[in-house]
Amino acid sequence: MWPFSRYHRRDIPQSYKPVVLVTGCSNGIGLELAHLLYNEHPEYRVVATAREKSIQKLHDQFLENDRFMIYPLDVTKEEERKELINHVNKTWGGVDILVNNAGISYRSVIEHMTAKDELLQMETNYLGPMGLIRRVLPYMRETGRGKIINVSSVAGMLAMPTMSSYSASKYALEGASESLWYEMRPFGVQVSLIQPGFVNSNSFQNVYHSELSDPAHNWDGPYCDFYQNMTPFVAKMMRMSRSSAHKIAKLIIKTIKTENPSLWIPATLDATMFYYIRRLLPRRILLPVLYWFLPNAKHWGKRHTNRR
């Protein structure tokens, strides 16, 4: 299965090094993946990307060479997506494996989000990845091989309070990837969704807030209990998790190397558990059961409503 079994076809030279493009390499899972590809997988050529403001972090940790390229990419910017893919096509022929990893997560109830916040969430986690996919597919289709690996989340199978927009973006990614799986099957292009649940990492600190959900503002008002309970709850679950960004990155490498990976790949124990909970619990009791597990949920908002 080295390095990507489809390359063992007789018409492809054994020395061919598939090109892997990873988004969001400045931190977390993307950075771990870049390190693994750089240090342990010389059988691939790598395009490690990060936003202009974070690109120096990559130059500080990696040396560019004939198999490792660092390139700026803000996934929300069409011009940057176009320039990057044109550059890779010109330099190395095309992208064989695309890992859509870059992502952000808003912590906000729906009422506190603005249209601009919603758009940024969707542009980063859904519209940007779709734009990149559209640019790499022609080469993959023509060559009759390739892999699209989208980093999704448990939030793409179950939604939680204060994470609606993040969940919506991951549900969108999941739905589109499922369609793409069918559309690409005749062309030999494989599509997978990596689904991490809680990961023990510092990415919790990178959470985005809308103006109204900002901790500086939300310590009073009808939703303060939601934030005051959900924020430490999520932080605790992440701290307790036995999964790390490194483990998720290793799973992505395994997916790259697997000949026919599944569309859905749960990446943490809780992801597997939530998958079965979603499928096995009768619909009528699914939400009440999960609600019961949320910290103090039955008291949320009590001081701010006349409902008794």
Ligand SMILES: NC(=O)c1ccc[n+]([C@@H]2O[C@H](COP(=O)([O-])OP(=O)(O)OC[C@H]3O[C@@H](n4cnc5c(N)ncnc54)[C@H](OP(=O)(O)O)[C@@H]3O)[C@@H](O)[C@H]2O)c1
């Ligand atoms: N960690 C978890 O618990 C967890 C759980 C489930 C799913 N996931 C998913 O896993 C993926 C990676 O998350 P992570 O935990 O590694 O998060 P992270 O540590 O916050 O890293 C996110 C990366 O995405 C980049 N990014 C954000 N907006 C971008 C944009 N517009 N263009 C290009 N890059 C951008 C960030 O770059 P900057 O440094 O420039 O901001 C950073 O490198 C995400 O898709 C996330 O939704 C994570």
